[in-house]
Amino acid sequence: MKILVVGSGGREHALAWKLKQSPLVRQVFVAPGNAGTAKDATNVPIAAEDIPGLVRFARQEKIDLTVVGPEAPLAAGIVDAFQAEGLRIFGPSRLAAELESSKVFCKHLLRKFKVPTAEFWTFDQAEDALRFLENRGDMPVVVKADGLAAGKGAFVCDNIEQAMHAVRQIAIDKIFGQAGNRLVIEERLHGPELSVLAITDGKTIVTLQPAQDHKPAYDGDQGPNTGGMGAYSPTPLIDDATLHWIEEHILVPTVHAMNREGRPFLGVLYAGLMLTIQGPRVLEFNVRFGDPECQPLMMRLRSDLAEILLAATERRLEAIEAVEWDPQAAVCVVMASRGYPGSYEKGHPIRGLEEAEQLPGVKVFHAGTASKDGQIVTAGGRVLGVTALGETIPQAKLHAYQAVKLIRWEGAWCRKDISDKALPYLTGAAPVYRPPT
Numbered sequence: 001m002k003i004l005v006v007g008s009g010g011r012e013h014a015l016a017w018k019l020k021q022s023p024l025v026r027q028v029f030v031a032p033g034n035a036g037t038a039k040d041a042t043n044v045p046i047a048a049e050d051i052p053g054l055v056r057f058a059r060q061e062k063i064d065l066t067v068v069g070p071e072a073p074l075a076a077g078i079v080d081a082f083q084a085e086g087l088r089i090f091g092p093s094r095l096a097a098e099l100e101s102s103k104v105f106c107k108h109l110l111r112k113f114k115v116p117t118a119e120f121w122t123f124d125q126a127e128d129a130l131r132f133l134e135n136r137g138d139m140p141v142v143v144k145a146d147g148l149a150a151g152k153g154a155f156v157c158d159n160i161e162q163a164m165h166a167v168r169q170i171a172i173d174k175i176f177g178q179a180g181n182r183l184v185i186e187e188r189l190h191g192p193e194l195s196v197l198a199i200t201d202g203k204t205i206v207t208l209q210p211a212q213d214h215k216p217a218y219d220g221d222q223g224p225n226t227g228g229m230g231a232y233s234p235t236p237l238i239d240d241a242t243l244h245w246i247e248e249h250i251l252v253p254t255v256h257a258m259n260r261e262g263r264p265f266l267g268v269l270y271a272g273l274m275l276t277i278q279g280p281r282v283l284e285f286n287v288r289f290g291d292p293e294c295q296p297l298m299m300r301l302r303s304d305l306a307e308i309l310l311a312a313t314e315r316r317l318e319a320i321e322a323v324e325w326d327p328q329a330a331v332c333v334v335m336a337s338r339g340y341p342g343s344y345e346k347g348h349p350i351r352g353l354e355e356a357e358q359l360p361g362v363k364v365f366h367a368g369t370a371s372k373d374g375q376i377v378t379a380g381g382r383v384l385g386v387t388a389l390g391e392t393i394p395q396a397k398l399h400a401y402q403a404v405k406l407i408r409w410e411g412a413w414c415r416k417d418i419s420d421k422a423l424p425y426l427t428g429a430a431p432v433y434r435p436p437t
């Protein structure tokens with residue numbers, strides 16, 4: 001098969017790297033890719049948002065399967081455009097992608113089908129939202145823009161002043177543009193967070209092993225939210241019984257709900273969950289692989305990803321063999337540019353990549369990198385996802401940071417505590433989470 005991966009981040013590098021290992025796959029193209037995908041696959045200079053350009057390329061090259069990394073082209077209807085041309089593509093249709101691209105749609109669906117999530121209220125007018133907050137008094141809330149905001153559209157508020165400020169920023173100042181035309185105000189929940197991703201063809205659900213992201217920029221979950229500063233898998237927060245509970249009470253009803261709404265969902269269903277004392281609650285759904293969760297998952301996946309994604313597009317997931325995982329743990333540490341998640345410089349030469357990759361069990365996934373005059377230089381905020389395997393989570397962490405130490409550029413930094421959230425569960429200081437019965 002010839003495969004096209006759409007996107008240019010660490011997630012897309014991990015997908016291309018994994019797909020390339022399949023005996024079914026002859027060639028992998030990445031559009032537009034980065035300096036890492038240029039080594040492990042073939043880059044094509046077409047932007048991820050250029051849907052007509054991508055359709056044209058897929059037709060000319062006779063691409064057998066296209067895999068979409070980021071949410072923007074899915075929300076813009078890339079899957080519908082490919083299917084209209086008879087091209088095979090893995091991902092949800094535009095209408096199904098609204099599960100991520102409209103929080104208002106998602107929350108109403110969850111309420112209607114009784115999928116556990118935070119209590120919520122939706123608004124089209126800033127004044128109505130402000131009046132609502134005044135009447136509620138000092139209830140802790142989270143204020144969210146309806147549309148896509150690169151993971152930055154949720155404001156977790158401690159008091160009414162913060163909540164009103166968030167409403168004004170989203171709905172009056174329009175800091176996320178049109179994404180702020182509608183608002184969701186949610187009750188604020190408490191508990192550890194977890195990412196559970198599943199591949200579904202709309203009938204069968206193949207749940208992947210749980211992972212945990214680290215959204216805040218700095219150690220100890222301090223600082224502004226980012227796209228994700230690191231991830232690890234598996235996580236000891238939950239056991240198989242709870243994963244099964246999540247499948248049964250969250251994933252299956254959501255896939256069913258999408259069918260009932262006439263928006264059958266095919267693709268990656270990514271549940272961002274909070275494990276509250278009342279039970280697991282959906283914070284949000286994404287409709288694609290998480291970045292950086294995808295990197296440790298691909299390191300651990302033993303089954304043939306191409307075979308699974310192909311089966312999904314042909315709606316025969318029920319017939320595939322059980323997915324196999326490396327029992328080792330994987331930790332991915334994101335190395336970022338100085339200034340990220342604010343503005344940052346680009347173009348700094350990166351050194352030490354080859355030494356780092358020579359360490360056993362280490363793979364350096366590229367995100368914001370480019371080739372310039374024969375050198376690999378920084379080209380984004382999140383630059384690399386240094387990923388390593390280990391017998392245990394602490395060993396995988398050690399290997400990942402040994403590799404990180406070998407890599408340098410001006411202004412490089414990373415969180416030093418990726419995967420430490422697992423420690424209390426590993427030592428027994430924290431009990432494994434269980435939903436109330």
Ligand code: AMP
Pocket residue numbers: 118142144151153154155156186187188189190193215272283284
């Ligand atoms: P979202 O984009 O909806 O996933 O929200 C981004 C982040 O905001 C989540 O990863 C949580 O840390 C936090 N968050 C979202 N919703 C809630 C909630 N209802 N209660 C507490 N924290 C939340």
Ligand code: GLY
Pocket residue numbers: 151213227228286289290291292293
């Ligand atoms: N890592 C969070 C996301 O991909 O949205």
